Amino acid sequence: MVAPATAFILVFSLVPVVYGLGISFTEYNPLHRGLPEWVGLRNYADLFTQPQFGKALGVTGLFVLMVLPATVVLATALALLVDRPFRGVGAVRAALYIPNIVSLTAVSMVWLWIYSQHGLLNELLGLAGLPAQDLLHDESTALAAAAAMRVWKALGSNMVLILAGLQSIPRELYEAARVDGAGPWQRFRYVTVPGLRPILVFVVAMDIIYLAQSFAEIYVLTQGGPLGSTTTVNYLIYTSAFQYNQFGSSSAMAFVLFAFIAGFSLVSVRGILGRQR
Amino acid sequence: MAVSHHRRIAVGTAAIALTAALAACGMGGGTAEQTGSNQLTVWFPGTDPAESALVEDTLVPAFEEQTGAEVEVTYVDYADLSNKLTAAFAAGTAPDVFGHGPAAVADFVANDRLEPLQDYVDGLDQADLDDLATALPGGQVDGEQYLVPLQMQGWALAYDRSDFAAAGLDPDSPPTTWEAVRDAAAQLTVRDGDGAITRSGLLLATDPIGRQQSFATLIAGAGGELVDTADLTAAFDTPEGREALDYYVDLFNGDDAVATGLGVTYSANPTAQQPLVTDTASITLLSANAISKLAAEAPDLDLGIMQPLRFEDSDTPAAFGGAGPGLMINADSHVKDLAWQFIEYMTGADVNQEYVASFGGIPVRASAADSGYVAESPVLPAFLDAAPYFVPNPNVPGWVQARDTMDAHLEEALNQKAPTDEVLADMAAAVDDVLESSR
Amino acid sequence: MTARTIDGGRRMAAATRIALIAVAAILVLVPFAWMASIAFTPAEQAFGSISLIPDNPTTANFEAALTQIDLLRALGNSLVVALVCVAANCLVAPLAGYAFARLKFPGSGVVLLVIVATTAIPVSVTLIPLFLMAKTFPLAGGNDLFGSGGTGLLDTLAVVTIPHLVGAMNVFLSRQYFAGMGSELAEAARLDGAGEWRIYWRVYLPLARPLIAVVAIFSFTGTWDDFLWPLVTTTSQEHYTVQLALVQFNATGNVQYGPLMAGAILITLPVLAVFLLNQRSFISGLAEGGTKG
Structure with a gap:
């Protein structure tokens, strides 16, 4: 019964990972005939001498940190x-879920419009008597502007989960707490929060996985700029693989990203699995 | 409730079964097409609707009529072109003929992906060769032809003549040196009560691709060059490079800055958002295509175009330009003769003129200067006058990455993260690395 | 506290809640109002127009979206791909999830852990290998038995479909869902002499409608929204999916905002319909699948 799914995942997830690991040890130009x-660990060694990669890891981490707490609390x-x-x-509920089902590219275009010189944001700032902002072209605000869009986009799916x-959460627990004289805050603190813990762990893990791979919104909103302040790891991988034809070193970057994602998310996934044993 | 559930499930099941059946058909038939002797696949870069409509509905059908060939044209956005071509070459599904900018040619040649076109070109009539003489060198690598340009391109300073008049400048004799433009810009710049610039006197492009093009224009005007194409090393860490970069950085920085909007794209914006139209700049650097569009779509703008400029200590004016995007033939194509026929067709005098007219570009043939299309244009004669002074980007392997590397350093200089001499030295070292690893 | 103030307090709380919901819904929906506004605004006044209700509303952008590009064909392609993936996921994932939940076999915990772990694999790790595998797929697209000679599965609808046929997350959610249902039903059925297959098909699956809704929605939206994979694997327009068709309006230097937004609305409607039809089951399915166990 598990055979079809397991075989599929073996062939289409694990085989590519092994294949990709092999590629990451080579210098591989797809145009080359x-x-x-084979270059061994050189691609990995190079990553640590290239300041761009370290910076992109930092940007990716910062992006996750900007989006994750905000979206989980609001959701x-x-x-x-x-x-x-x-x-x-x-x-x-459906209305709140919509941002999640519209393609990221289209949604990013709408936000590009919102942030533009005469866009919604600047009109609102103008009404409030504040000076216009150019968030996407300012090194100190561009990543936050992209993050704000992503909070909005991720809100619906997190809310539904x-x-x-x-x-x-069984309603009886609330009744029992009420009988024990617990007020709204105490009921939230001692019934809701523990009851939500497994799903929150799940939400956090999935968000880390998706947010750490941010690409489309960066591509549309900022193309990695200004001054590399929004160049995420996946954006860097994309340019080095497809603009510069360096499949080997971009695979190496992808594996380092994988290690980070796995490290951060496995902890939380284990949290759920561990609970049921 | 239960009834509606059942019905929904039934409908769903039927839909899935039907789709699965459809899918089976779709997938069965979906094998890659074998290119026959008279079938030609062509990828064009860009997505201008007027251009693609002309090519797909008029030019290609006429070619098919002439030759009996079947041509499948696909338009690919520049932003997606590199990854689609890379993937297609790796897969063996690349088209017979494809278009791209000259910047990409050397990398394809270095990987033996392009058919040399020299024999085909040598077979042209002398009259055609003369007519194409300014265009062809832009598609050569080490003296051998690999790309035939479909249009010429050039960048020039466009200005608002009424702003000039209002500032007491003569719109009929615009400046001829960068120093004089800077003086004019100082007079044209408008500031609000807090001293913030509300109208840039002189705005050069500072978006990612634009940065490299602006710098290329300036360094050419200073008499310098970007890359030494003989020994494939950076050639901009020189007094000329320093002069160009200082000039560029000072436009946007300091108390007497004449431009604002660092990093903001303007050159690719639609006409209605062009700084000259929104009156947020008096002089901007634009491509010939963009200026043609301005002239056609903003009739209220009193448009002037400057000839290429020089710095005072240089003898020859210069600007970024030369051969524009063109067509290449896949080295693995089975229909190379047909592919060449298509290229010849697209660069024929009448067809080419009709083609470039669809987006306001400069025709690839010198003889087009006498045509009605060019003569009647308020813009193109100025570019044909400027043609001898255009300097293209170098056709060297690794250029795309070298260009992006330059861009990142230029951005640092513009944002004053480091002094310009330091930036130039770092940039030269980084570009040398890229060029060396691509050799 | 008197009964009256409690009542008043409750009413206040309810009013505050409704007000907060309204504010949240408006904030979330404003960008969409913008999107719709752009879609109905004539092209020449589109960018930078700040009026939410266009002066001269037009449906020209929708016509452009349907005629300038082959959006209908792309919709058809995406529908075929998405529905095949929904069908495959709904068949295979719950089955595997059931087995992981009910039938303990040696190593099942490890296998499940590995399957769950694959959800953390970034697309950038598998994109290139999958591409090369598709190219060397045996006996397809002119390939021989060893996968050389032709183009394999590239530039077919099949290649767009295959990576989405089974989602690891769907297997995991199914496992959680069935684990939450308990084993009493299975034991009762076993006493009646039913085999495992029969127990699954006749007893558990019919009770798993909410789970099916979750799996269907996840696999539908995942396939529908995919951009990078179809971009690199398809070359001819006859195999374009909706996302690929739409970006033709998002051309460098020539963004056609009106048709782009009109097209985005058109391609969002099917997903929205799928969600609305299954909203209730979806949420209860997630409640069972994601949290229990």
């Missing part, structure tokens, strides 16, 4: 708001 040249708040049924709750978590 000869075979890739939890939204989930609490739409947890109890009311007329039109389905429509509201957390909502699911809320609904799996």
Whole structure:
């Protein structure tokens, strides 16, 4: 029964990983007609001497840190708001979920518009009597501007997951807490939070995996600039693989990224799996 | 409730079964096409709707009529072109003919991906060779032809004549040196009460590709060059390079800056958002295509075009330009003769003129100067006058990466992260590394 | 506290809640209002227009989206690809998840852990190897048995589909879902002499509608939104998916905002429909799958 899925994942996930690991030890120019040249660990060694890669790792980490806490806290708040049924709750939930299902490219174009010189943001700032901003062209704000879009985009899916978590908390626990004289805050602190822990671990792990791979929004909004302040690892991989034809070293970058993602997310995934034993 | 569930499941199952059946058909038929003797695949760079409509609906059908060939044209956006070509070459699915900028040619040649076109070119009539004489060298690597340009390109300073008049400058005799432009720009710059610039006197491009092109224009005007093409090393860490970079950086920085909007793209914007139209700049550096568009779409703008400029200590004016994007033939194509026929067709006098007219470009043939299209254009005659002074980017392997490396360093200089002499030295070392590893 | 103030307090709380929900929904939806506004604004006044309601609303952008590019064909392609992936995922993932939850076999924990771990593999790790594997796929696209000579699966709809056929996350969610259902039903059915297959198909799967909704939505949206993989593996326009078709309006230096946004709305509607139809099951399915166990 597990054979079809396992075989598939073996062939289409694990084989490519091994294959890719092999590529990362070679100098491989796809335009070149000869075979890739084996260079051992040189691609990896080079990464540590190139300041761009270290910087891109930092940018990627910072991006995750900017988006993750904000989106989880806001999504939890939204989930609490739409947890109890009311007329039109389905429509509201769907509305909040929409950002998640519109393609990232199209959504990024809308935000490009919002941030533009005469865009929504500057119109609002103007109404408030504040000076216009050019967030995407300022080294100190560009990454935050991209992160704000991503918070908005990730909100819906996180909210739905957390909502699911809320609904799996047995109502009796709340009743019991109420009988024990717990107020709203105490019920939240001692019933809701522990009840949500497994789903939060799941949400955090999945968000780390997706956010650490940010590419499309960077590509549309900033192309990695200004001054490399939004060049994420995946953006760097993309340019070195497809603009400079360096499949070997870009595979090496991808594996280092993989190690970081796996390190940070495996801890939390284990949290869920460990719980059920 | 239960009923509706069942119905939904039934409908869903039917839909899935139907789709699976459709998919089976679709996949069965979806094998790669074998290129027959009269089938030609062509990738064009760019996505201008007027251009692609002309090519797909008029030019290609006429070619098919003439030759009996079947041509499949695909337009690929510049941003996606490199990765699609890389993937397609790795896969063996690359088209017979494809377009790209001259900057990419040397890398393809270094990897033996292009058919040498020298024999085909040598077979042209002398009259055609003379007519194409300014264009062809831009598609050569080590003296051998690999790309035939479809258009010429050039960059020039476009200016608002009414701004000049209002500032007491003569719009009919614009400056001829960069120093004089800078003086004019100081008079044209407008500031608000806080001293912030609201209208740039002289705006050069500072977006990622634009930075390298602006610098190329300036260093050419200073009498310097970017790369020594003989020994493939950086050639800009010189007094000329220093003069060009200092000039560029000072436009945007310091108390007497004449430009604002560092890093913001303007050159690729639609006409309505061009700084000259929104009155946020009085002089901007633009391509011939962009200026043609301005002239056509902003009739209220009193547009002037300057000839290439020089610095006072240099003898010859110069600007970034030369051969533009063109067509190449895949070395693995099975229909190379047909592919060449297509290139010849696209560079024929009438067809080429119709083609460049669809986006306001400069025709590839010198004889087009006498044509109605050029003569009637308010823009193109100025570019044909300037043609002898255009300097292209070098065709050396690794150029795309070298260009991006330069760009990153130029950005640092513009943002004053380091002094210009330091930036030039670092930039030269980095570009040397790239060129050496691509040799 | 009197009953009255409690009542008043509750009403206040309810009003605050509704107000907060309204504010949140508006904030989330403003960019979409913008998107719709751009889609209905005539091209010549589009960029930088700040009026949310266009002065001269037009449907020209929708016509452009449907005629300038072959969006209908791309919609058809994406629909075929997405539905095949939905069908495959709904067949295979719950089956595997059930087996991991119910039937302990030697090494099942390790296998499950490995499957879950594959969700952390960045696309950038597998993109190039998968591409090369597709190129050397035996006996397809002119290839011989050893995968050389032709172009393999490249530039087909099959190659766009295959990597999405089974999602590791779907297997994991299914496992969680079935683990949460308990084993009593299986034991009862076993007493009646039913085999494992029968127990799965007749007892557990019919109860797993919410799970199917989750798997369907995840696999549909995942396939529908994929951009980089179809970009590098397809070359001819007849195999373009919706995302590839749409970026033709997002050309360097020539962004056609109106048709782009109109097209984005058109390609979002199917996903939105899938979500709305299954919203309730989706959330309860996630509640079972993601959190219990």
